[in-house]
Amino acid sequence: MKKVYGSAAEALDGLLHDGMLIAAGGFGLCGIPELLIDAVVESGVKDLTVASNNCGVDGFGLGKLLDTKQIKKMMSSYVGENAEFMRQYLSGELELEFNPQGTLAERMRAGGSGIPGFYTKTGVGTVIAEGKEVKNWAGEDYILEEGIFADLSIVKAWKADDTGNLVFRKTARNFNPPAAMCGKVCVVEVEEIVPRGSLDPDHIHLPGIYVHRIIQGEHEKRIEQRTTRKREDA
Amino acid sequence: MKKVYGSAAEALDGLLHDGMLIAAGGFGLCGIPELLIDAVVESGVKDLTVASNNCGVDGFGLGKLLDTKQIKKMMSSYVGENAEFMRQYLSGELELEFNPQGTLAERMRAGGSGIPGFYTKTGVGTVIAEGKEVKNWAGEDYILEEGIFADLSIVKAWKADDTGNLVFRKTARNFNPPAAMCGKVCVVEVEEIVPRGSLDPDHIHLPGIYVHRIIQGEHEKRIEQRTTRKREDA
Amino acid sequence: MPWDRNQMAARAAQELEDGWYVNLGIGIPTLVANYVGDKDITLQSENGMLGMGPFPYEGEEDPDLINAGKQTITELARTSYFDSATSFGMIRGGKIAAAILGAMEVAENGDLANWMIPGKLIKGMGGAMDLVAGVGKVIVVMDHTNKHGDSKVLKACTLPLTGKGVVDRIITNLGVLDVVDGGLKIVETAEGVSAEDLRAATAATIVD
Amino acid sequence: MPWDRNQMAARAAQELEDGWYVNLGIGIPTLVANYVGDKDITLQSENGMLGMGPFPYEGEEDPDLINAGKQTITELARTSYFDSATSFGMIRGGKIAAAILGAMEVAENGDLANWMIPGKLIKGMGGAMDLVAGVGKVIVVMDHTNKHGDSKVLKACTLPLTGKGVVDRIITNLGVLDVVDGGLKIVETAEGVSAEDLRAATAATIVD
Numbered sequence: 001m002k003k004v005y006g007s008a009a010e011a012l013d014g015l016l017h018d019g020m021l022i023a024a025g026g027f028g029l030c031g032i033p034e035l036l037i038d039a040v041v042e043s044g045v046k047d048l049t050v051a052s053n054n055c056g057v058d059g060f061g062l063g064k065l066l067d068t069k070q071i072k073k074m075m076s077s078y079v080g081e082n083a084e085f086m087r088q089y090l091s092g093e094l095e096l097e098f099n100p101q102g103t104l105a106e107r108m109r110a111g112g113s114g115i116p117g118f119y120t121k122t123g124v125g126t127v128i129a130e131g132k133e134v135k136n137w138a139g140e141d142y143i144l145e146e147g148i149f150a151d152l153s154i155v156k157a158w159k160a161d162d163t164g165n166l167v168f169r170k171t172a173r174n175f176n177p178p179a180a181m182c183g184k185v186c187v188v189e190v191e192e193i194v195p196r197g198s199l200d201p202d203h204i205h206l207p208g209i210y211v212h213r214i215i216q217g218e219h220e221k222r223i224e225q226r227t228t229r230k231r232e233d234a
Numbered sequence: 235m236k237k238v239y240g241s242a243a244e245a246l247d248g249l250l251h252d253g254m255l256i257a258a259g260g261f262g263l264c265g266i267p268e269l270l271i272d273a274v275v276e277s278g279v280k281d282l283t284v285a286s287n288n289c290g291v292d293g294f295g296l297g298k299l300l301d302t303k304q305i306k307k308m309m310s311s312y313v314g315e316n317a318e319f320m321r322q323y324l325s326g327e328l329e330l331e332f333n334p335q336g337t338l339a340e341r342m343r344a345g346g347s348g349i350p351g352f353y354t355k356t357g358v359g360t361v362i363a364e365g366k367e368v369k370n371w372a373g374e375d376y377i378l379e380e381g382i383f384a385d386l387s388i389v390k391a392w393k394a395d396d397t398g399n400l401v402f403r404k405t406a407r408n409f410n411p412p413a414a415m416c417g418k419v420c421v422v423e424v425e426e427i428v429p430r431g432s433l434d435p436d437h438i439h440l441p442g443i444y445v446h447r448i449i450q451g452e453h454e455k456r457i458e459q460r461t462t463r464k465r466e467d468a
Numbered sequence: 469m470p471w472d473r474n475q476m477a478a479r480a481a482q483e484l485e486d487g488w489y490v491n492l493g494i495g496i497p498t499l500v501a502n503y504v505g506d507k508d509i510t511l512q513s514e515n516g517m518l519g520m521g522p523f524p525y526e527g528e529e530d531p532d533l534i535n536a537g538k539q540t541i542t543e544l545a546r547t548s549y550f551d552s553a554t555s556f557g558m559i560r561g562g563k564i565a566a567a568i569l570g571a572m573e574v575a576e577n578g579d580l581a582n583w584m585i586p587g588k589l590i591k592g593m594g595g596a597m598d599l600v601a602g603v604g605k606v607i608v609v610m611d612h613t614n615k616h617g618d619s620k621v622l623k624a625c626t627l628p629l630t631g632k633g634v635v636d637r638i639i640t641n642l643g644v645l646d647v648v649d650g651g652l653k654i655v656e657t658a659e660g661v662s663a664e665d666l667r668a669a670t671a672a673t674i675v676d
Numbered sequence: 677m678p679w680d681r682n683q684m685a686a687r688a689a690q691e692l693e694d695g696w697y698v699n700l701g702i703g704i705p706t707l708v709a710n711y712v713g714d715k716d717i718t719l720q721s722e723n724g725m726l727g728m729g730p731f732p733y734e735g736e737e738d739p740d741l742i743n744a745g746k747q748t749i750t751e752l753a754r755t756s757y758f759d760s761a762t763s764f765g766m767i768r769g770g771k772i773a774a775a776i777l778g779a780m781e782v783a784e785n786g787d788l789a790n791w792m793i794p795g796k797l798i799k800g801m802g803g804a805m806d807l808v809a810g811v812g813k814v815i816v817v818m819d820h821t822n823k824h825g826d827s828k829v830l831k832a833c834t835l836p837l838t839g840k841g842v843v844d845r846i847i848t849n850l851g852v853l854d855v856v857d858g859g860l861k862i863v864e865t866a867e868g869v870s871a872e873d874l875r876a877a878t879a880a881t882i883v884d
Binding site: 001109111112113114115161163165181196197201202204207208209210 | 486487489508510512518519543545546547548549550556557558559560561562563564601602
């Protein structure tokens with residue numbers, strides 16, 4: 001079974017359709033599937049629902065899909081400093097389902113793990129709980145949250161072998177494993193594809209069973225908030 | 235905060251009481267906390283409920299706690315070839331709550347992750363579903379399973395640093411991470427304690443936040459089914 | 469002549485498709501690994517491994533490397549290890565294409581029983597309930613009859629169930645049966661076994 | 677004289693105990709890290725890291741290494757990385773001893789609002805709802821009043837809540853207040869700020 005594809009467009013061939021649900025990895029601009037996002041933009045597919053913690057920034061990452069109005073609905077925890085995201089939401093052009101960050105991550109993991117629903121204390125007594133079932137354990141209320149089952153996952157990893165075993169780097173791991181798990185099909189972009197056997201089997205972050213197609217490419221890896229300290233004089 | 239202790243008995247000091255719930259890592263005799271089990275035997279604590287996939291074998295691992303009648307109830311998926319386990323259960327001396335293996339693992343992870351309940355298809359239509367709430371998604375029934383919240387976790391890892399970051403080896407990982415997560419206190423035995431900074435932070439299997447006390451020791455690591463193939467003549 | 473254990477395993481191996489991730493149960497299902505040929509099959513061991521290799525050479529057994537039957541095994545170039553919660557996450561999540569399992573009883577509605585005989589044998593379900601609930605296709609491989617000559621392919625199971633309506637295909641020493649509306653459908657018979665023989669040995673309803 | 681940002685952070689740092697795993701929010705809470713002194717504190721960044729180190733030296737920024745505020749940071753000898761599901765598992769599971777967070781409003785019943793102003797500002801809750809629901813102790817650090825001079829410490833929040841009855845302690849530029857039965861209790865006041873001053877600046881009920 002060949003999982004390695006030549007380009008993002010090839011890797012997405014046959015997988016995109018209007019109105020689909022895409023789960024995307026990444027947090028802020030860290031560990032986002034840049035190349036696959038660009039290919040989704042170019043495909044012109046529309047009315048997308050995208051489950052992703054953020055929606056990139058203006059003009060980069062998932063923000064590009066906002067600019068082209070390809071997204072109908074976001075499932076996110078954070079709008080933050082993305083002006084176009086806020087504008088489209090406040091003007092009613094874009095639906096936005098707020099998910100607490102941990103609930104979003106767990107909903108993705110649950111969807112990928114055959115768990116249609118789980119209870120959490122997160123959001124009890126807030127707008128997040130509205131319309132959700134409540135159950136009490138030991139005097140505390142918990143709300144029912146549902147697994148996310150995406151049509152497609154788009155994910156960024158550091159390295160893959162040709163069987164799809166993935167390794168991530170530092171905090172670029174973030175939402176990528178749970179996003180990968182919850183897709184019917186999962187397409188991954190990496191910085192390097194290595195021969196099978198060269199990744200330590202004890203240190204695979206996400207086994208190849210979750211990964212259907214892989215591409216290798218160059219990543220811009222833009223930094224959102226460049227913060228540094230001065231070197232003290234020695 | 236010193237997490238490293240001199241012996242299993244020291245590491246368990248003050249943590250044991252009659253009637254408590256202990257979650258134990260390991261699968262069969264692979265990756266079991268041999269030294270901590272021995273110390274629990276020696277402590278004489280009784281009426282234990284133990285959540286563990288198996289109960290060791292006759293006379294080794296958790297089987298020792300059956301011999302001494304310190305266990306009141308097991309939460310397990312497999313009795314298998316443990317004759318004393320089956321005898322005590324059939325004679326009514328021992329309670330046994332059967333948990334499908336995946337349900338047991340997920341219940342431990344859930345308990346450690348603030349999830350008091352989740353739905354699963356596993357066991358629907360079987361005795362496992364008796365008395366459990368049922369909920370339907372898209373025409374399929376799922377049953378509600380509850381998180382396990384243990385008083386104590388006893389776990390075996392390969393290496394730890396002094397902050398409790400753990401690395402496991404091959405299939406000896408198994409139930410150890412979920413068991414570690416679900417305990418109010420988690421005590422870990424390892425083959426080697428290494429200085430902090432010597433484990434790759436990208437490859438910590440279980441972060442030290444889950445680990446309260448650590449000991450280093452010698453492990454017998456008994457093999458339950460020694461199966462081999464013949465070397466073909468060259 | 470009915471199939472022997474190896475012939476049943478070889479027949480079961482035909483069910484597997486290139487690229488599949490597969491879980492093999494204990495007993496005859498374990499032998500299926502010997503017959504996958506050129507197909508790219510990755511075996512899962514539910515205690516936390518994908519890419520299960522053969523038994524080790526004598527002297528190379530590693531106590532930290534066992535399969536779900538507690539046997540010493542080896543790893544392959546594609547191998548990855550993970551914890552039990554992750555392992556059953558992929559099982560429940562439908563990532564495993566097929567499980568090939570043994571059985572004590574199978575019923576015409578797809579019910580499966582393979583974990584206990586009340587009052588006599590308490591084996592435990594291990595991971596079998598999770599597997600039959602979660603994987604894409606459940607294939608049972610077993611002898612058609614028990615040691616008393618009674619059919620293990622029944623109208624309804626008498627033993628506590630492992631899963632309800634979960635079996636897709638049954639491969640026995642006499643042939644291959646599919647669970648369909650109204651009963652079981654004969655897919656093929658072992659060489660020298662007639663459809664008549666198979667019907668005669670089967671307590672379940674056979675439909676055309 | 678009221679405390680400045682650094683004094684508030686220093687006061688908040690006193691709340692932390694040796695061995696704790698702690699999550700610090702954006703803004704003044706981030707400064708708390710500068711005042712932990714000899715205490716063995718491990719900082720969590722909820723995007724998937726324990727053992728958060730200081731900002732990198734210029735030229736050593738790593739785009740793969742950021743905190744929850746998307747700032748470039750560094751790792752320490754104790755650092756571990758993990759995915760977002762695991763990260764929030766430890767948060768919901770009560771493994772994080774304390775979170776120190778900013779707020780738009782806090783109420784005397786412990787309600788907290790810090791993620792949106794309807795029709796004006798949609799920031800999103802990020803990980804804040806998970807943190808206030810899951811961690812051992814929630815400490816709010818903020819200015820006592822807004823830029824119009826109105827109290828941010830209220831009888832009841834007017835903004836959409838981040839959590840209901842979740843705040844344990846409030847540290848402002850005027851002093852320290854605990855959420856207790858019936859209202860807030862003054863724990864201490866900033867140097868030169870009297871209990872009278874604090875009461876006068878507070879819309880919430882103060883109890884003795």
